[in-house]
Amino acid sequence: MNRTDLTELIAQRRISSGLTWQELADAIDRPVVWTTAALLGQHPIPRPEAEILVEKLGLDVGVIPLLGTVPVRGTDRDVAMSDPTIYRLYEALAVYGPALKELIHENFGDGIMSAINFSIDIDKKTHPNGDRVVITLDGKFLPYDWVSAD
Amino acid sequence: MNRTDLTELIAQRRISSGLTWQELADAIDRPVVWTTAALLGQHPIPRPEAEILVEKLGLDVGVIPLLGTVPVRGTDRDVAMSDPTIYRLYEALAVYGPALKELIHENFGDGIMSAINFSIDIDKKTHPNGDRVVITLDGKFLPYDWVSAD
Amino acid sequence: MNRTDLTELIAQRRISSGLTWQELADAIDRPVVWTTAALLGQHPIPRPEAEILVEKLGLDVGVIPLLGTVPVRGTDRDVAMSDPTIYRLYEALAVYGPALKELIHENFGDGIMSAINFSIDIDKKTHPNGDRVVITLDGKFLPYDWVSAD
Amino acid sequence: MNRTDLTELIAQRRISSGLTWQELADAIDRPVVWTTAALLGQHPIPRPEAEILVEKLGLDVGVIPLLGTVPVRGTDRDVAMSDPTIYRLYEALAVYGPALKELIHENFGDGIMSAINFSIDIDKKTHPNGDRVVITLDGKFLPYDWVSAD
Amino acid sequence: MNRTDLTELIAQRRISSGLTWQELADAIDRPVVWTTAALLGQHPIPRPEAEILVEKLGLDVGVIPLLGTVPVRGTDRDVAMSDPTIYRLYEALAVYGPALKELIHENFGDGIMSAINFSIDIDKKTHPNGDRVVITLDGKFLPYDWVSAD
Amino acid sequence: MNRTDLTELIAQRRISSGLTWQELADAIDRPVVWTTAALLGQHPIPRPEAEILVEKLGLDVGVIPLLGTVPVRGTDRDVAMSDPTIYRLYEALAVYGPALKELIHENFGDGIMSAINFSIDIDKKTHPNGDRVVITLDGKFLPYDWVSAD
Amino acid sequence: MNRTDLTELIAQRRISSGLTWQELADAIDRPVVWTTAALLGQHPIPRPEAEILVEKLGLDVGVIPLLGTVPVRGTDRDVAMSDPTIYRLYEALAVYGPALKELIHENFGDGIMSAINFSIDIDKKTHPNGDRVVITLDGKFLPYDWVSAD
Amino acid sequence: MNRTDLTELIAQRRISSGLTWQELADAIDRPVVWTTAALLGQHPIPRPEAEILVEKLGLDVGVIPLLGTVPVRGTDRDVAMSDPTIYRLYEALAVYGPALKELIHENFGDGIMSAINFSIDIDKKTHPNGDRVVITLDGKFLPYDWVSAD
Amino acid sequence: MNRTDLTELIAQRRISSGLTWQELADAIDRPVVWTTAALLGQHPIPRPEAEILVEKLGLDVGVIPLLGTVPVRGTDRDVAMSDPTIYRLYEALAVYGPALKELIHENFGDGIMSAINFSIDIDKKTHPNGDRVVITLDGKFLPYDWVSAD
Amino acid sequence: MNRTDLTELIAQRRISSGLTWQELADAIDRPVVWTTAALLGQHPIPRPEAEILVEKLGLDVGVIPLLGTVPVRGTDRDVAMSDPTIYRLYEALAVYGPALKELIHENFGDGIMSAINFSIDIDKKTHPNGDRVVITLDGKFLPYDWVSAD
Structure with a gap:
C-alpha cells in the first residue's frame, strides 16, 4: 500500500464512520484545514496524532509509518479543476492573480508570499x-535575497 | 487598439508616471485589488472612474468606451504560473484545494464559494x-439548487 | 469502492436490469436530467432517494453513504469530447460561446449565468x-458584485 | 486583412459607435445570436445584410466579399475557457454532458443533436x-444511418 | 465488465479463433467496416446480430445487452496516431483537410459532410x-440552417 | 515574405477576384484538390503553373520561386479541428480509424496506405x-519491407 | 492477455533467462534491430520465428497467434523522451530534422524517406x-506522386 | 533582428538566389548537413565562414556577430512533426527507439550516444x-560515469 | 516597449557591442549569474546599476524605470527545453529530482530549499x-511551518 | 514484476524497515544521491551492491537481475512538478536556466554540461x-564537435 491507496482508504473509512473532518481535527487538537489536508495525503502526520487517527478510522496500526513519511504533495490539476467547487478558487487566481502579484511587490518589495511558512x-x-x-x-x-552558505 | 493592447499601454504609463496602484485606487475611491485588476484588464471601468484614470495616466479619452466594456477575463495560465510570486498561490491550491472543498461541503453543504459575488x-x-x-x-x-424560470 | 467504481457498477446494473433513466427518475420523483447526472456521479443523492435507487438497481445498501457524499464533479474532457453526441454540444459553444457572452452582458450587465443555481x-x-x-x-x-462579510 | 483582423475591427467599431448587438440584428432582421456570432466571425454574411452592417459600422465596402466567405469557425478553447461567463457553459457540459448523451439515446435512439441544422x-x-x-x-x-450515394 | 473490457476480449477471441473480420461481417450480413468498427466498440450491435457474433466468438450471452448499448465512441488520439497505418490517414487530413473544406463550400455551400448519415x-x-x-x-x-422547433 | 504570408495573400486575392478553386485548377489543367491544396501552401507549384496562377491572382512574379519551393506541410491541428466542416473528417477517423487499420491488414497484409503516392x-x-x-x-x-541499400 | 502485457512478459523473461537480444536474433536468423523491435511489440512475428522465440523464452505456445498479429505500433512519447538514451535521438532530430528535410528535397526532389520500406x-x-x-x-x-487506381 | 528573423531572411535569400545548400557548403568547405543546419539557426557560424555566406546571400555584414553567437537550438515540435518528410524520422524513433536503447546498452553498456560529439x-x-x-x-x-571535479 | 522587448534589445546590443556578461557584471559589481539573469529579464535592476548598464549597452535612459520594475519571471518551457545546453539541466532533475527530495527530507525534515533566499x-x-x-x-x-499573523 | 513495481516495493520496505537512505548508501559504500536515485529506479545496480540491498530491505533475491538492468530513466513531469520540494528546483531553472546557458557558452564555448559524465x-x-x-x-x-567514425 502506498500513500495514494491509503488516502483513498481514509476517505472511505471517514464516510462509512460518519466522522466529520472537524471531529478528526478536534481529536488531535490541530487546525481543521491542516488535518483535512494531511488526511488527504498532503502532510506527514506525526506518530501521536497518527495513532489517534488510525484508531478513530479503524485502520491498521501498520500504516502509521507511511502516514509519518513526507508525501509527494499536490493534486492532479485536471481532476481538481473539473470540480466546480475547487474551480472557483482557480478562477479567482485567473482573474486576480496578476493584481495580487503587483500589490505584493508594491507593499513588500520584490519577493513572494511563502506557501511553506504558511x-x-x-x-x-x-x-x-x-x-x-x-x-x-x-x-x-x-x-528575493541573494545569499550563499558560509 | 483592443483591451490587451490597452492593458499593456496602461502598465507602461503607470511605470513611467511613477504612480502606485494604491494612488490610482485612492483617486477613484475603490478597493485597491479591484482597481489593480480592472487596470490589468479584468473588470469594466465605469465612465467616471475611467475619466479620472485616463487623466492620471495620460491616456487618450478615446479609450474610455473600451475601458467600459466587459472584458474577456482570465490570465494565460502558463505565463502566470511561471512567475514564482503567482505560483505560490497555485501551489497553495494544489496542496489545500481538495481540503477546502471538503470543508466547504462540511460547513455549508453542497455548493460553491462564488467568485462573482466576491x-x-x-x-x-x-x-x-x-x-x-x-x-x-x-x-x-x-x-446547488435546481431551479427553473417561471 | 470509491464513487467512480460505484458509477461504473450503476451503469452496468442499469443495462442488465433494462431500466430506463426515466423509470429511475420517476421512482424517486426527481427531474430526469438531475437523476441521470446524479447516478453518473455528479450529485450527492439524499438517503431516501438513494434507498429506492439501490433497491431498484440491486446494489448493496452499504453504498448509500457514498451516494450521499458530495462527489468530485466533472468529466474527463478528452474522453467526453471524442464522442460525437457529446461533441456537438462543445461545438455549439465553440461557435456561439463568445456571442452568448456578449448577449449576457448586453441584456443583463457584467456577470454570469450561474451553473449552480441552475x-x-x-x-x-x-x-x-x-x-x-x-x-x-x-x-x-x-x-459581478464586490461584497465582503460584515 | 483576413477575417480575424476584420472581426477585431468590427468589435472596436461597435464599441466606439455605441451600437448594441440587438440594434445590429434588428437592422438586418436576423436573430440576435446569429447576428452576433456572424459579426464575431462564425458565419458568412450575405451581401445584402453585409451592406447594411458595413454602413452601420463605418467599414469599407471592400470587406463585403470577405464577410461573405465561409470562415474557419471556432474559438480558441484556452482563451474562451478562461472567461468566467463562458466557462459556466463548459462547466454545465462537464457536469451534465454525459447525462444528456444518455437521454438523447434513451429518447431518440442512437444519434446526435445536429449543431448545423440548429x-x-x-x-x-x-x-x-x-x-x-x-x-x-x-x-x-x-x-446514425449507414447510407451510400447511388 | 464495461464496453472497453469487452472490446479487448473480442479482439483476443477473434485472434485465437482465427476468424477474419470479413467472415464475421458475412455472418451477420452487414458491411465489413461497420462490423469491424462495431466489434471494436464504436456502434451498438442489435440483438440478432449480437447473438450470432457472441456465438461465433465464444462469448457469454450475458454480454449481449452491453453490446446493444450506445457506446462512448472515439479513439484515444495519441495511441491511434502513433501507429503508422492509422497516422497516414491523419496525415492526409493535415495536408488536404483545409482544401476539402474549401471545396465542400465551393460545391455545396456553407455546411458539412455528415459523419452520422455516413x-x-x-x-x-x-x-x-x-x-x-x-x-x-x-x-x-x-x-448550415437556422431552424427552431415549432 | 514567407510561404505562410503568401498563402494568406493568395486567399485574399482569390476572394476579391471572385475566382473559384475550380477555375484556378482548370487554368492550369490540374486536379482541383491538388490545386487547392497547393495554393493553400501544401505543394510546390512548378513554374509554368505558377506563372499562370500568379497572373490570374494578380500577384507579383517575384513570388514564383517561393511557390516552387517544397513547403513545410501540415495544418495547425487545433485551428483545423475547431472548424465543424474539417472536424467531421477527424471524427470519421476517430470512429473508424482502428477498423480501417484492421481491414488494411486483413486485405493487404502488414503495411500502410501511402499518403505520398496518393x-x-x-x-x-x-x-x-x-x-x-x-x-x-x-x-x-x-x-513493411526490411530493405537496405546495396 | 494483450500485446502490451505480452511485451512486458517477454521483457521480464529475457532478463531472468539472461539471453541477449543478439542471441535471440541469431536464433531466428533475423537482423537484431528488427528482432528487438518485434519482441518489444513493434512487428508481427511469423509463426516459425515465433515458435523458436516462445521456446527460448519459456512462454506458452498459446501466445503465438498474438505475436503474429499486426500490432498497434509506436511508443508513448513522454515515457520515451524522458530516458536520456532515447532522448539524444530526438535531440538530433530537433537540431538536424529541418536540415535533413531540405537536403532530401535538394537531392531527391519533393518526397519522403519511407519508414516502411526501411x-x-x-x-x-x-x-x-x-x-x-x-x-x-x-x-x-x-x-510525391498524384496517382489514382484504374 | 534576432536569430529567428535572420534565419527566415536567409531562407528567403537562398530561394531567390537559386543557390543550393550544397553550393553554400562547398563555398565554406564544411559538411553539407552542418552547413544547412547552421544556416537554419542551429549552430554558430565562425567569422570567416560567415563572411563568405553573407556575401553569397547578399546579407548585411552587420549580421555576422549574430551568426557567430551560440543560438537557442531546437525546432518547434508541432510544426516539425506536421511535415510528412520530417515526420517519417520521428516515426522511425517511435517504432525503433526503445530497441535502439536496448541495443546500445547490450553493446556498449549503460550510457548514451552523444548528440554533441556527433x-x-x-x-x-x-x-x-x-x-x-x-x-x-x-x-x-x-x-554513465559518476565523476566530480578535483 | 515592455520588458520582453527590452530583453531582446539588450541581447542584441550585447552581441553587437562585444561585451561579455562577466564584463557587465564587473561593471556593476554584482555576481555574474545574477547580472545575466537580470539582463535576461528575471530580476529588477536598481537604478544605480541600471544607469551603468544602460550606458554600457547604449540604451535610452528612458528604459531605466522599466528595468527597475519587478518582472514576470520565468522561461517558456518548450523553448527552453528544446536547447540541448539547457535541456541537460532538466534531465538532471528528471533523473535525480525525486532523490534530492528524499534527501532534503532525510537531512533537514519536511520542507523545501528556497529558490528565493537563494x-x-x-x-x-x-x-x-x-x-x-x-x-x-x-x-x-x-x-513546513503552520504559522498565522498575530 | 517490472522495475516500476519494484521501485514502489523498495519505497515501502524502506519505510517499514526504518532504514535511512544514508544507511543504505553506507552499506554499499556508494554516494548517497547515486544510491537513492538507483533505488528509485534511475540506475542499474551491480550484483554485489544489489545483493546487500536486497538483504537489507528483505526483498527476494529473484529481483537482483531486474535491479541490474538499465532502466527507462526519468520522472513523470506533472507528478514531479506538483511537489513543492521538487518544484523549487524547476523554478530555479525557469529563472536562471537561460543565464546558465549564456555563461556556459561564455566560459567554455559552444557545448553542454554533460548529465552523463556527471x-x-x-x-x-x-x-x-x-x-x-x-x-x-x-x-x-x-x-560541440563534428566527428565521424573512422
Missing part, C-alpha cells in the same frame, strides 16, 4: 444576503 | 519572525 | 423535417 | 429570486 | 505499379 | 434524401 | 577518442 | 527498386 | 579528463 | 540565518 483557514460568516465563505491565506513574505 | 483583499501584517502577506477571499456561498 | 432540461419536439432535440439551460444571473 | 437563443426570464438567463439549444436529431 | 468503405484496386488502398467517405451534405 | 478526390453525388459529399482517398499499399 | 542498423565503431555508436537509417525515397 | 550525414544510394535515402547518425558513446 | 553559481574546474562545469544551487531550508 | 551532491551548510541546502551539479563540459 497557514490557511476557512470560516463561515453571515451577511444579510446570505452566508459567506471566507478563506484566509497567511504566508510569510520572503524577499 | 471580494479579495491583501494585507501586510507583522509577526515577530517577519512580515506576513495575508490574502482574504470572501465569496457568497451558493448552494 | 437546471437543465431536454425535450423532444416535432418539426415537419424531423424530430428536434431541445436542450434548455436555465441559470440565475449573478452580477 | 439554432440557439438566449432569453431573460424573471423569477422571484432574481432574473434568469435561459439558453435554448435546438437541433435536429440525426440518427 | 458510410465508409475500403477497397483493394489493382494498378500497374502495385495494389492500391481506396477508402471512400460518403456523407450527406448538411447545410 | 490522390484524393471529392464529388457531389445525388441521393433521394439529399446530395452527398463523397471523398475518395486512393493510396498505394506499401508493405 | 531498415535501421546500429554498429559499434572504434575511434581514437572512444567507441562510437553509428546508427543508419535506410529508407526508399518516395516522390 | 555528426550526421545523408546519402543517396541506388537500389534496383529505387533510390534510397541513407541517413547516418554517428555519436560518441558516453558511459 | 543564489546560484557556475564555475569551471579542471579535471584530468577535461574541464568540468560545476553549478551550485544554494538555498535556505524552509521547514 | 555527479550531483547535496549538503547541509550552516548560516547565521538558518541552515542551507547546497546542491552541486558537476558535469564534464562537452564541446
Whole structure:
C-alpha cells in the first residue's frame, strides 16, 4: 500500500464512520484545514496524532509509518479543476492573480508570499444576503535575497 | 487598439508616471485589488472612474468606451504560473484545494464559494519572525439548487 | 469502492436490469436530467432517494453513504469530447460561446449565468423535417458584485 | 486583412459607435445570436445584410466579399475557457454532458443533436429570486444511418 | 465488465479463433467496416446480430445487452496516431483537410459532410505499379440552417 | 515574405477576384484538390503553373520561386479541428480509424496506405434524401519491407 | 492477455533467462534491430520465428497467434523522451530534422524517406577518442506522386 | 533582428538566389548537413565562414556577430512533426527507439550516444527498386560515469 | 516597449557591442549569474546599476524605470527545453529530482530549499579528463511551518 | 514484476524497515544521491551492491537481475512538478536556466554540461540565518564537435 491507496482508504473509512473532518481535527487538537489536508495525503502526520487517527478510522496500526513519511504533495490539476467547487478558487487566481502579484511587490518589495511558512483557514460568516465563505491565506513574505552558505 | 493592447499601454504609463496602484485606487475611491485588476484588464471601468484614470495616466479619452466594456477575463495560465510570486498561490491550491472543498461541503453543504459575488483583499501584517502577506477571499456561498424560470 | 467504481457498477446494473433513466427518475420523483447526472456521479443523492435507487438497481445498501457524499464533479474532457453526441454540444459553444457572452452582458450587465443555481432540461419536439432535440439551460444571473462579510 | 483582423475591427467599431448587438440584428432582421456570432466571425454574411452592417459600422465596402466567405469557425478553447461567463457553459457540459448523451439515446435512439441544422437563443426570464438567463439549444436529431450515394 | 473490457476480449477471441473480420461481417450480413468498427466498440450491435457474433466468438450471452448499448465512441488520439497505418490517414487530413473544406463550400455551400448519415468503405484496386488502398467517405451534405422547433 | 504570408495573400486575392478553386485548377489543367491544396501552401507549384496562377491572382512574379519551393506541410491541428466542416473528417477517423487499420491488414497484409503516392478526390453525388459529399482517398499499399541499400 | 502485457512478459523473461537480444536474433536468423523491435511489440512475428522465440523464452505456445498479429505500433512519447538514451535521438532530430528535410528535397526532389520500406542498423565503431555508436537509417525515397487506381 | 528573423531572411535569400545548400557548403568547405543546419539557426557560424555566406546571400555584414553567437537550438515540435518528410524520422524513433536503447546498452553498456560529439550525414544510394535515402547518425558513446571535479 | 522587448534589445546590443556578461557584471559589481539573469529579464535592476548598464549597452535612459520594475519571471518551457545546453539541466532533475527530495527530507525534515533566499553559481574546474562545469544551487531550508499573523 | 513495481516495493520496505537512505548508501559504500536515485529506479545496480540491498530491505533475491538492468530513466513531469520540494528546483531553472546557458557558452564555448559524465551532491551548510541546502551539479563540459567514425 502506498500513500495514494491509503488516502483513498481514509476517505472511505471517514464516510462509512460518519466522522466529520472537524471531529478528526478536534481529536488531535490541530487546525481543521491542516488535518483535512494531511488526511488527504498532503502532510506527514506525526506518530501521536497518527495513532489517534488510525484508531478513530479503524485502520491498521501498520500504516502509521507511511502516514509519518513526507508525501509527494499536490493534486492532479485536471481532476481538481473539473470540480466546480475547487474551480472557483482557480478562477479567482485567473482573474486576480496578476493584481495580487503587483500589490505584493508594491507593499513588500520584490519577493513572494511563502506557501511553506504558511497557514490557511476557512470560516463561515453571515451577511444579510446570505452566508459567506471566507478563506484566509497567511504566508510569510520572503524577499528575493541573494545569499550563499558560509 | 483592443483591451490587451490597452492593458499593456496602461502598465507602461503607470511605470513611467511613477504612480502606485494604491494612488490610482485612492483617486477613484475603490478597493485597491479591484482597481489593480480592472487596470490589468479584468473588470469594466465605469465612465467616471475611467475619466479620472485616463487623466492620471495620460491616456487618450478615446479609450474610455473600451475601458467600459466587459472584458474577456482570465490570465494565460502558463505565463502566470511561471512567475514564482503567482505560483505560490497555485501551489497553495494544489496542496489545500481538495481540503477546502471538503470543508466547504462540511460547513455549508453542497455548493460553491462564488467568485462573482466576491471580494479579495491583501494585507501586510507583522509577526515577530517577519512580515506576513495575508490574502482574504470572501465569496457568497451558493448552494446547488435546481431551479427553473417561471 | 470509491464513487467512480460505484458509477461504473450503476451503469452496468442499469443495462442488465433494462431500466430506463426515466423509470429511475420517476421512482424517486426527481427531474430526469438531475437523476441521470446524479447516478453518473455528479450529485450527492439524499438517503431516501438513494434507498429506492439501490433497491431498484440491486446494489448493496452499504453504498448509500457514498451516494450521499458530495462527489468530485466533472468529466474527463478528452474522453467526453471524442464522442460525437457529446461533441456537438462543445461545438455549439465553440461557435456561439463568445456571442452568448456578449448577449449576457448586453441584456443583463457584467456577470454570469450561474451553473449552480441552475437546471437543465431536454425535450423532444416535432418539426415537419424531423424530430428536434431541445436542450434548455436555465441559470440565475449573478452580477459581478464586490461584497465582503460584515 | 483576413477575417480575424476584420472581426477585431468590427468589435472596436461597435464599441466606439455605441451600437448594441440587438440594434445590429434588428437592422438586418436576423436573430440576435446569429447576428452576433456572424459579426464575431462564425458565419458568412450575405451581401445584402453585409451592406447594411458595413454602413452601420463605418467599414469599407471592400470587406463585403470577405464577410461573405465561409470562415474557419471556432474559438480558441484556452482563451474562451478562461472567461468566467463562458466557462459556466463548459462547466454545465462537464457536469451534465454525459447525462444528456444518455437521454438523447434513451429518447431518440442512437444519434446526435445536429449543431448545423440548429439554432440557439438566449432569453431573460424573471423569477422571484432574481432574473434568469435561459439558453435554448435546438437541433435536429440525426440518427446514425449507414447510407451510400447511388 | 464495461464496453472497453469487452472490446479487448473480442479482439483476443477473434485472434485465437482465427476468424477474419470479413467472415464475421458475412455472418451477420452487414458491411465489413461497420462490423469491424462495431466489434471494436464504436456502434451498438442489435440483438440478432449480437447473438450470432457472441456465438461465433465464444462469448457469454450475458454480454449481449452491453453490446446493444450506445457506446462512448472515439479513439484515444495519441495511441491511434502513433501507429503508422492509422497516422497516414491523419496525415492526409493535415495536408488536404483545409482544401476539402474549401471545396465542400465551393460545391455545396456553407455546411458539412455528415459523419452520422455516413458510410465508409475500403477497397483493394489493382494498378500497374502495385495494389492500391481506396477508402471512400460518403456523407450527406448538411447545410448550415437556422431552424427552431415549432 | 514567407510561404505562410503568401498563402494568406493568395486567399485574399482569390476572394476579391471572385475566382473559384475550380477555375484556378482548370487554368492550369490540374486536379482541383491538388490545386487547392497547393495554393493553400501544401505543394510546390512548378513554374509554368505558377506563372499562370500568379497572373490570374494578380500577384507579383517575384513570388514564383517561393511557390516552387517544397513547403513545410501540415495544418495547425487545433485551428483545423475547431472548424465543424474539417472536424467531421477527424471524427470519421476517430470512429473508424482502428477498423480501417484492421481491414488494411486483413486485405493487404502488414503495411500502410501511402499518403505520398496518393490522390484524393471529392464529388457531389445525388441521393433521394439529399446530395452527398463523397471523398475518395486512393493510396498505394506499401508493405513493411526490411530493405537496405546495396 | 494483450500485446502490451505480452511485451512486458517477454521483457521480464529475457532478463531472468539472461539471453541477449543478439542471441535471440541469431536464433531466428533475423537482423537484431528488427528482432528487438518485434519482441518489444513493434512487428508481427511469423509463426516459425515465433515458435523458436516462445521456446527460448519459456512462454506458452498459446501466445503465438498474438505475436503474429499486426500490432498497434509506436511508443508513448513522454515515457520515451524522458530516458536520456532515447532522448539524444530526438535531440538530433530537433537540431538536424529541418536540415535533413531540405537536403532530401535538394537531392531527391519533393518526397519522403519511407519508414516502411526501411531498415535501421546500429554498429559499434572504434575511434581514437572512444567507441562510437553509428546508427543508419535506410529508407526508399518516395516522390510525391498524384496517382489514382484504374 | 534576432536569430529567428535572420534565419527566415536567409531562407528567403537562398530561394531567390537559386543557390543550393550544397553550393553554400562547398563555398565554406564544411559538411553539407552542418552547413544547412547552421544556416537554419542551429549552430554558430565562425567569422570567416560567415563572411563568405553573407556575401553569397547578399546579407548585411552587420549580421555576422549574430551568426557567430551560440543560438537557442531546437525546432518547434508541432510544426516539425506536421511535415510528412520530417515526420517519417520521428516515426522511425517511435517504432525503433526503445530497441535502439536496448541495443546500445547490450553493446556498449549503460550510457548514451552523444548528440554533441556527433555528426550526421545523408546519402543517396541506388537500389534496383529505387533510390534510397541513407541517413547516418554517428555519436560518441558516453558511459554513465559518476565523476566530480578535483 | 515592455520588458520582453527590452530583453531582446539588450541581447542584441550585447552581441553587437562585444561585451561579455562577466564584463557587465564587473561593471556593476554584482555576481555574474545574477547580472545575466537580470539582463535576461528575471530580476529588477536598481537604478544605480541600471544607469551603468544602460550606458554600457547604449540604451535610452528612458528604459531605466522599466528595468527597475519587478518582472514576470520565468522561461517558456518548450523553448527552453528544446536547447540541448539547457535541456541537460532538466534531465538532471528528471533523473535525480525525486532523490534530492528524499534527501532534503532525510537531512533537514519536511520542507523545501528556497529558490528565493537563494543564489546560484557556475564555475569551471579542471579535471584530468577535461574541464568540468560545476553549478551550485544554494538555498535556505524552509521547514513546513503552520504559522498565522498575530 | 517490472522495475516500476519494484521501485514502489523498495519505497515501502524502506519505510517499514526504518532504514535511512544514508544507511543504505553506507552499506554499499556508494554516494548517497547515486544510491537513492538507483533505488528509485534511475540506475542499474551491480550484483554485489544489489545483493546487500536486497538483504537489507528483505526483498527476494529473484529481483537482483531486474535491479541490474538499465532502466527507462526519468520522472513523470506533472507528478514531479506538483511537489513543492521538487518544484523549487524547476523554478530555479525557469529563472536562471537561460543565464546558465549564456555563461556556459561564455566560459567554455559552444557545448553542454554533460548529465552523463556527471555527479550531483547535496549538503547541509550552516548560516547565521538558518541552515542551507547546497546542491552541486558537476558535469564534464562537452564541446560541440563534428566527428565521424573512422
